[in-house]
Amino acid sequence: MQDFSYVSAQTVSEAVSLLDENGEKARILAGGTDLIVQVREARRDVGLMIDVKSIPEVNVLDYDDDAGLTLGAAVECYKIYAVDAICNAYPGLIDATKIIGGTAIQGRAGVGGNLCNASPAADCIPPLIVLGATCVIAGPNGERELPVEHFCTGPGQTALEKGEMLVSLKIPAPASNSSSFYLRFIPRNEMDIAVVGAGASVTLDAAKQTIVSARIALAAVAPTPLFAEEASELLAGREVSDAAIDEAAQAAQAIARPISDMRGTAEQRTHLVGVLTRRALNGAIQRI
Amino acid sequence: MARKSHVQTTINGETVEFLCESRQSLLEVLRDELYLTGAKEGCNNGNCGACSVILDGRLVNSCLVLGVETEGRSVETIEGLAEPDKLHPIQDAFLENAALQCGICTPGFIMSAKALLDSNPNPTEHEIRYWLAGNLCRCTGYDKIVKAVMDAAQETSA
Numbered sequence: 001m002q003d004f005s006y007v008s009a010q011t012v013s014e015a016v017s018l019l020d021e022n023g024e025k026a027r028i029l030a031g032g033t034d035l036i037v038q039v040r041e042a043r044r045d046v047g048l049m050i051d052v053k054s055i056p057e058v059n060v061l062d063y064d065d066d067a068g069l070t071l072g073a074a075v076e077c078y079k080i081y082a083v084d085a086i087c088n089a090y091p092g093l094i095d096a097t098k099i100i101g102g103t104a105i106q107g108r109a110g111v112g113g114n115l116c117n118a119s120p121a122a123d124c125i126p127p128l129i130v131l132g133a134t135c136v137i138a139g140p141n142g143e144r145e146l147p148v149e150h151f152c153t154g155p156g157q158t159a160l161e162k163g164e165m166l167v168s169l170k171i172p173a174p175a176s177n178s179s180s181f182y183l184r185f186i187p188r189n190e191m192d193i194a195v196v197g198a199g200a201s202v203t204l205d206a207a208k209q210t211i212v213s214a215r216i217a218l219a220a221v222a223p224t225p226l227f228a229e230e231a232s233e234l235l236a237g238r239e240v241s242d243a244a245i246d247e248a249a250q251a252a253q254a255i256a257r258p259i260s261d262m263r264g265t266a267e268q269r270t271h272l273v274g275v276l277t278r279r280a281l282n283g284a285i286q287r288i
Numbered sequence: 289m290a291r292k293s294h295v296q297t298t299i300n301g302e303t304v305e306f307l308c309e310s311r312q313s314l315l316e317v318l319r320d321e322l323y324l325t326g327a328k329e330g331c332n333n334g335n336c337g338a339c340s341v342i343l344d345g346r347l348v349n350s351c352l353v354l355g356v357e358t359e360g361r362s363v364e365t366i367e368g369l370a371e372p373d374k375l376h377p378i379q380d381a382f383l384e385n386a387a388l389q390c391g392i393c394t395p396g397f398i399m400s401a402k403a404l405l406d407s408n409p410n411p412t413e414h415e416i417r418y419w420l421a422g423n424l425c426r427c428t429g430y431d432k433i434v435k436a437v438m439d440a441a442q443e444t445s446a
Contacts, residue, residue, distance in 0.1 A: 003290040006310035006356045033352050036313070037333045049310065051357060078346065102422020103400065105334060107346035108353070190421040191335070 001040045008051040012058075012138045012167060015050050020140050020163030022048045028165050030058070030074040031108035033101065034117040057167050058112070063089065068173040073112025073166040080111065090131055090171060091287055092180025092199050092280075096123040099184070102191050112166050118152040119193075121220035125152065126199030127182045129217035129227045133171045139164035149217070152224035177212075178203035181283030184219065185272050194220045195264040198252070198276035202284040204240065211235045214284075216248060216277055221256035221269050228252040231277070240285060249277040297358040299324070300368025308355040314348075315339045317355035318365060326366035326395045330424070337423030340396035340403075341365050347403035349422075366395035369402065378402055381440035382433075389427035397423045401437045409445040413438065 006029075009015035019026050025047035029035055038044040052058050053074050060072040063085050071080070077097040080086055087094050093111070100109055100123050114124040115135070125148070133148040140163040148169070151159050160166065174180075180201040184194035197219030203212040214235040216228040231251035238244040258269035292307040299322070306321045315332075318324045318341070330338030332351045339350040342364035369376040378401050381387070388394045397420065404411055404419045411419065416437050417430075425433060 001311040003309065003311055005291075006293070006354065008357075008359075029354075029357075031352075032354065032357075033334055033349075036352050036354070039311075040332065049354070053357075076346075101334065102337065103403070103419050104337060104340055104347045104349045104422050105352075107343075107348050190418060 002042065002046065004039070004046050005048045006051065007048065008054050010054055012055055015052055015055065015165055016138055016140060016163055018048065018050050019165060023162060026050060028052055028116065030113040031076060031110050033105050033109040034113065060168060066173055069171040071111060071169045071171065073168055074110055075112070076108060076110045077106040089174050090180060092127040092130060092182045092201060092284065093124070095182040096127045099123055099190065112169060115148070115151060116158060116166055118156050118158050120155055120223055120225060121194045121197065122225060123182065123184060123194060123197055123219065125225040126197055126217035126219050127180060128169065129225065130180055130199045130201040130215040131171050132215070133169045135166055136168045136170060137164050138167045149227040154223050175203045177206065177208060177288055179284045179287035181280045181287065183276060183279055183283065185276060193263065196220050196269050196272040196276055198273065198280040200277070200280035200284045202281060202288065204288055208288060209239055211238050211240060211244070214281065216252055216280070218252060218256060218273060221258040221273055226255060228255055245278050245281050248281060249274045252277040293356050295356055295359050297360065298362040300364060310354060310356050312355045313351050314341070314353040314355050314358055315350040318350060324365055324367050328392050328395060330392065337400060338393050338396045340399045340423065342399060342403050347400055366399055369398065377443045378440040381436040381443065385432050385436035385439060387428060387432040387436035393423060393425045397425065397433055401440065405441055405444055410441055
């Protein structure tokens with residue numbers, strides 16, 4: 001493996017200074033389940049790994065019924081699904097954290113790293129988008145926030161600028177009569193990468209007959225995970241019905257621009273967007 | 289030659305010091321520096337689980353951990369399982385059930401099973417199969433391994 005230096009940063013400002021001084025060759029190390037493999041396979045040129053796991057802000061896991069969730073960027077998957085209140089509030093995010101790799105991967109990998117790795121097929125990103133998550137980013141000029149749907153800019157590319165790092169994710173408290181769901185299509189039962197992934201969150205009225213609002217997001221059908229904004233908006237105010245859900249699924253299919261590769265053809269992926277969007281929406285509604 | 293760091297960690301209950309380069313994985317440190325060759329290199333990318341060890345109580349792939357990251361932490365490997373005159377119940381169960389053939393994946397499976405039984409002493413067959421999904425075996429077809437873990441669970445929780 002390429003030779004590199006290693007620093008265990010103790011504060012956000014130390015990590016930011018190191019990133020700023022070392023530019024493109026510095027890389028944040030959290031769980032390392034993507035980064036270490038990329039460096040070993042010479043797919044990423046890294047001169048300095050900045051381990052952030054000793055920094056308190058990136059380890060925060062704090063849920064409050066009113067304030068919602070603050071999820072530090074280095075919190076491992078297994079810690080998230082161990083908290084019942086978080087499982088109840090954000091079941092769509094839990095669906096994703098439980099299917100990323102196997103047990104050993106979930107012991108190291110986290111949602112923040114899954115986001116920063118910016119794979120188009122990342123399982124955590126559609127749930128973050130449908131749950132309205134915000135990225136808290138620290139940089140040389142202070143802190144800024146960015147809606148998660150604007151974070152990925154291409155395969156492996158993010159909106160992080162020189163010297164910037166993801167500190168945490170903020171997810172608002174769920175509305176009453178709402179829930180979320182994420183699923184993916186893979187040809188096996190587990191330990192695989194999504195051919196297509198779909199996440200949905202739905203809020204119903206008190207009578208649970210009418211959709212107040214919904215959000216739909218897709219993975220592995222474009223260079224970045226997609227927020228299906230039109231498909232989401234056309235559900236607002238509609239009665240819960242197969243017809244409404246079919247319309248949303250078609251609108252989601254319309255924005256998919258998948259490639260054909262070893263995992264599936266563009267045609268199969270476009271078909272799957274329809275199937276999985278329907279299942280994600282119905283899954284979220286059934287959980288309410 | 290790259291600069292080496294001094295690392296102090298606990299391995300199988302004993303304080304251990306070693307020198308390693310930043311780029312050396314925990315697996316490389318265990319095998320090449322400390323001569324603990326129980327953990328195996330299979331895929332070296334997190335898919336096969338042959339290098340599974342327990343780090344601060346959590347199952348990890350040692351090929352995806354840097355040796356320098358283990359400063360001040362606690363590592364359990366297959367070498368720490370048996371007592372001098374007695375195998376660990378999971379090791380016994382693997383022998384009794386003939387849950388190994390070539391043996392390369394076995395230390396990883398046993399460490400993975402130990403992490404499971406430490407956190408869930410009475411897992412269902414379904415839970416065992418999902419927990420072990422990150423450990424690959426190309427010989428047995430898995431049934432004997434799953435049976436061995438079920439037997440070990442009965443033995444240790446009885």
